[in-house]
Amino acid sequence: MGPDPNAPATGTQTLAGATPATATPPTSQTTSTSQTSSTISAPPASSAMDDKLGEPGLKALQAERDARAKAEAALAALEKQVADSKLTAEQKAAADLKAAQDLAAAAAAKALRYEVAAAKGLDLALAPRLAGTTQAELEADADALKALVGVQAPKPGVPRPDPSAGKGGSDGQPGSVTSGAGLYQQRHAKKTT
Numbered sequence: 001m002g003p004d005p006n007a008p009a010t011g012t013q014t015l016a017g018a019t020p021a022t023a024t025p026p027t028s029q030t031t032s033t034s035q036t037s038s039t040i041s042a043p044p045a046s047s048a049m050d051d052k053l054g055e056p057g058l059k060a061l062q063a064e065r066d067a068r069a070k071a072e073a074a075l076a077a078l079e080k081q082v083a084d085s086k087l088t089a090e091q092k093a094a095a096d097l098k099a100a101q102d103l104a105a106a107a108a109a110k111a112l113r114y115e116v117a118a119a120k121g122l123d124l125a126l127a128p129r130l131a132g133t134t135q136a137e138l139e140a141d142a143d144a145l146k147a148l149v150g151v152q153a154p155k156p157g158v159p160r161p162d163p164s165a166g167k168g169g170s171d172g173q174p175g176s177v178t179s180g181a182g183l184y185q186q187r188h189a190k191k192t193t
Contacts, residue, residue: 109133110128112135112138113127113128113130113138114127116130116135116138116139116142117130117142119139119142120139120142120143120146121146122142122145122146122149123149126145126149129145130142130145
């Protein structure tokens, strides 16, 4: 007794004399979906098999072929995605390495600028203005910058320190709050007439 023509077709069912849709694996993984679709979706030539399958069997066979084509396309897409993810990971690692090397080189150059500025007696605020890539170039630029800047005058708006601040009383000894209050009363005594 043969298979039920009304039953849905699966990859394991075969008809007498027919080859199952899943029996032949693809010869190349690079088969394009357009080639697969055109060879699989093309209706088989009219033969005695078509008469045995009937309309429901032909629809089921076509559905199986379409499902196989979709599965092969999905498999090819996933294989490409895996290959791309490996390539992307390698490229990402290379880019991360390059960025880390650039950052380390920039940090070393910045540290060298500050070291040269400190060694030459320049204000550290001027260190980023030093130009050069080697220590000798930076030292020459620091000497030139030092000659241009010269002795710096005090910055405007910054008060000079008061040497008498915090000494307290008139005898130069630090005082307490009470002695400070007494000193204030002496200096600001109310006059009575």
